[in-house]
Amino acid sequence: MIGGRLLAMTTASPPGSPGSPGTRAAPGTPGAPSDADADGIRPWPALWALCLGFFMILVDATIVSVATPALMSGLHADVNSVVWVTSAYLLAYAVPLLITGRLGDRFGPKNLYLIGLSLFTLASAWCGFTGTIEQLVIARIVQGFGAAMMAPQTMAVITRIFPATRRGQAMGMWGAVAGVATLVGPILGGVLVDALGWEWIFFINVPIGVVAFVLAWRLVPALPTHSHRFDLIGVGLSAVGLFLLVFGIQEGQTYDWSARIWAMIACGIAVMVAFVVWQRYNAGEPLVPLSLFRDRNFSLSNIAITAVGFSITAMGFPIFLYAQVVRGLSPTRSAMLLIPMAVLSGALAPFVGKLADRIHPRYVAGIGLACFPASLVWLAAVMKPDAAIWTLLLPIALLGIANGFLWSPLSTTATRNLPMAQAGAGSGVYNTTRQIGAVLGSASIAVLMQSRLVAELPGSAGGAAAEGGAGHLPVALRAGFATAMAQSVLLPAVVIVIALVAALCFATPRHLRRETTPPSEHEAVAAAGHG
Numbered sequence: 001m002i003g004g005r006l007l008a009m010t011t012a013s014p015p016g017s018p019g020s021p022g023t024r025a026a027p028g029t030p031g032a033p034s035d036a037d038a039d040g041i042r043p044w045p046a047l048w049a050l051c052l053g054f055f056m057i058l059v060d061a062t063i064v065s066v067a068t069p070a071l072m073s074g075l076h077a078d079v080n081s082v083v084w085v086t087s088a089y090l091l092a093y094a095v096p097l098l099i100t101g102r103l104g105d106r107f108g109p110k111n112l113y114l115i116g117l118s119l120f121t122l123a124s125a126w127c128g129f130t131g132t133i134e135q136l137v138i139a140r141i142v143q144g145f146g147a148a149m150m151a152p153q154t155m156a157v158i159t160r161i162f163p164a165t166r167r168g169q170a171m172g173m174w175g176a177v178a179g180v181a182t183l184v185g186p187i188l189g190g191v192l193v194d195a196l197g198w199e200w201i202f203f204i205n206v207p208i209g210v211v212a213f214v215l216a217w218r219l220v221p222a223l224p225t226h227s228h229r230f231d232l233i234g235v236g237l238s239a240v241g242l243f244l245l246v247f248g249i250q251e252g253q254t255y256d257w258s259a260r261i262w263a264m265i266a267c268g269i270a271v272m273v274a275f276v277v278w279q280r281y282n283a284g285e286p287l288v289p290l291s292l293f294r295d296r297n298f299s300l301s302n303i304a305i306t307a308v309g310f311s312i313t314a315m316g317f318p319i320f321l322y323a324q325v326v327r328g329l330s331p332t333r334s335a336m337l338l339i340p341m342a343v344l345s346g347a348l349a350p351f352v353g354k355l356a357d358r359i360h361p362r363y364v365a366g367i368g369l370a371c372f373p374a375s376l377v378w379l380a381a382v383m384k385p386d387a388a389i390w391t392l393l394l395p396i397a398l399l400g401i402a403n404g405f406l407w408s409p410l411s412t413t414a415t416r417n418l419p420m421a422q423a424g425a426g427s428g429v430y431n432t433t434r435q436i437g438a439v440l441g442s443a444s445i446a447v448l449m450q451s452r453l454v455a456e457l458p459g460s461a462g463g464a465a466a467e468g469g470a471g472h473l474p475v476a477l478r479a480g481f482a483t484a485m486a487q488s489v490l491l492p493a494v495v496i497v498i499a500l501v502a503a504l505c506f507a508t509p510r511h512l513r514r515e516t517t518p519p520s521e522h523e524a525v526a527a528a529g530h531g
Contacts, residue, residue: 041221043161047170049215050154051177053117056208057147058178060124061090061438062185063201065316066335069324070198077133080251083317083446088137090313090442091246092144093151094435095239098287101152101428102230109153109160110220114213116149121209127202151435155427159415160223169353171412176349178407180342186316187342190335234287237275242436244268249443292426297361297509300502301414302433304365307499308406309437311492314445315376318488321449322383326482340393341400348404353412361409362506368405369500375399376493383486385478406499416509441492448491452484 064071064086071082104112123143130136154174162170192200245268252261279286293299323334355364375398382391414430457480 041161042219043170045219046157046161046221047173049212049219050113050157051173052208052215053113053120053150053212054154054174055177055181055184056205056212057093057120057150058181059185059188060143060147060202060205061086061093061313062181062316063189064089066186066189066320066331067193067198067201068317068320070193070331071133071136074198075131075133075136079321080446080450081133083442084137085133085140086313087246087439087442087446089140089144089147090435090439091242092141093147094432094439095242096145096148096235097152097432097435098238098428099230099235100149101156101426101431102287103149104153104156104427106225106230108222108225109156110216110222112149113153113216113220116146116153117209117213117216118146119143120146120150121206121213122146124202124205124209128199151431152428155411155415155430157220157223159427161221166357169350169357171353171356171408171415173350173353174408174411176346176353176404176407178411180346180349184342186320187335187338190331190333193331195332229285231279231282231285231287234275234278234282237271237278238287241268241271241275242439244271246439246443249440249447252447288429292429295417296505296507297413298415298417298426300505301410302430304369304499304502305410305414305430305434306437307495307497307502308369308410309434310441310444311372311376311437311496311499312441313438314441314492314495315489317442317445318449318485319379322482322485326385326478326485327387337389337392337396340397341403344397344400345403348401349408352405353408356409356412360506360508361413362504365406365409365413365503365506366500368402368409369496369503371398371402372406372496373493373500375402376489376496380486380489380493383482383489385482410503413506413509441495445488445491449484449488452487453481456480456484456487 064082068079068082071077071085072079075082100112100116120143123139123146126139127136127143130139158170158174188204189201192198192204244264248261248265248268252265255261279288279290293302319337320334323329323337324331327334329337352364375395378395378398379392382395411430415426457477
């Protein structure tokens, strides 16, 4: 009911409202905004409005990591159960992305964004009021569905309202938001947990969501829609396959990696293979147009962002457990370890966005993706029980440089050559692969942390630490716990190398070739509007 009313309201914007046909003016028309394009669209204010909501949903993907000990204590849960608070959100976020990208093409990205933002904001309030870990996981699933409706629309709008020659700057801003949000989440979470309690890592979304809704309603244009059929079989296959894979990986340690767990993982892989085959032979309109992958850079960008999503999500859990359990830092102080990373990433991303329009993405992304594993290996080497704080901050600062150099070139390279009619589908695929990586990263790091704690701590202490590691450890156990967390950090370091190899294989983008093809009519008109 709410969704239908929002669709009706945003489709029937009154003349003079942002994005309505009545506001569009040709270049040179009296009264046309100076920063508007040929259709009267003001792209930068629209981008800022979308980035606020996008920032919020990405913060929620990482904000729980710093609150892990508080959630374990407050809700009487073990490490694996608390990791499910993140995994459930990421899974509910990832599975619908393919269909919500298409829904944005069909009903308009603005409409889907507003509906998703409303659902996300209401679910955030629900999360804060829950009293058990099971209730929190359910609320996070609903929150993830809202995020899934929002995320593809941000990239789709950027692709459609910015010309290809200036899309790198826009993606630089989008990339800055993505990079900084993943770092601000733990910092903000630490402050809120210490000052107000874990509930406020969710309550904080309510006022921000209201402001984001108003800004998007006023500033984001209502773009033309494209008719699409919806591949419900594809949606079902992708949802079942992902769930079986994630549940099998994350719960494997709990069930001692029994034959049933391995069968579940194998079935998940088989279902995902069936999904790809179905997309290939679907006589109608497939959920994932495989023709998108004929573009070499689109395919490589999706491989790279999957590995990035895995590593960004996985690295936070062992770092914060080490800081709080071994070093005894409060949530706020442990989160402050990431301040150099957040500052450097945010400062570099806009500059890198401009570079992405002028320099081969292989070199720009390669810098970040080479620094990333180096910084994690360095960090693992210094994660000792008595390590000085400054020795931790140096590799974390290098992580900030890595983040600043990877988001913009990857997203720009993925979307630069997308046809306008497939902007939503391409954005949905890109966001889906990123979230699949995040889901697998969350599940995999939970398994590795549990197994390393059992291996490194003597007797039953390893199991006890894995079950309820909140609080300070006895001195005799700190070295083993620190070693287990340092070894866990090496997993995202290894996986991110996949992204580096993919980026080094990027082809030269069309706009950088000496013999460029003539621009499309759409890009020529849009470029004229920005001239």
